[in-house]
Amino acid sequence: xxxxxxxxxxxxxxxxxxxxxxxxxxxxxxxxxxxxxxxxxxxxxxxxxxxxxxxxxxxxxxxxxxxxxxxxxxxxxxxxxxxxxxxxxxxxxxx
Numbered sequence: 001x002x003x004x005x006x007x008x009x010x011x012x013x014x015x016x017x018x019x020x021x022x023x024x025x026x027x028x029x030x031x032x033x034x035x036x037x038x039x040x041x042x043x044x045x046x047x048x049x050x051x052x053x054x055x056x057x058x059x060x061x062x063x064x065x066x067x068x069x070x071x072x073x074x075x076x077x078x079x080x081x082x083x084x085x086x087x088x089x090x091x092x093x094x095x
Contacts, residue, residue, distance in 0.1 A: 002022060019032070
């Protein structure tokens with residue numbers, strides 16, 4: 001079974017961070033993280049600094065391809081966290 005957890009976190013520095021992590025049988029296989037810090041100066045973004053999450057994208061594609069070929073069950077979960085990393089509802093997150 002594959003489980004994909006998408007996490008939205010409001011950080012104490014007024015940024016929002018995003019993470020997608022993929023698990024198989026409880027073991028983490030890969031993750032990608034990004035933040036909305038690019039909204040101020042997206043032209044300054046570099047693959048090595050701000051967009052490095054893209055280097056893990058091929059892991060996700062390959063894991064998904066293999067899971068599909070093998071007919072594995074895939075479960076999606078979304079979490080929302082406040083700046084103290086407490087889980088909150090989507091409505092609370094979007095206030």
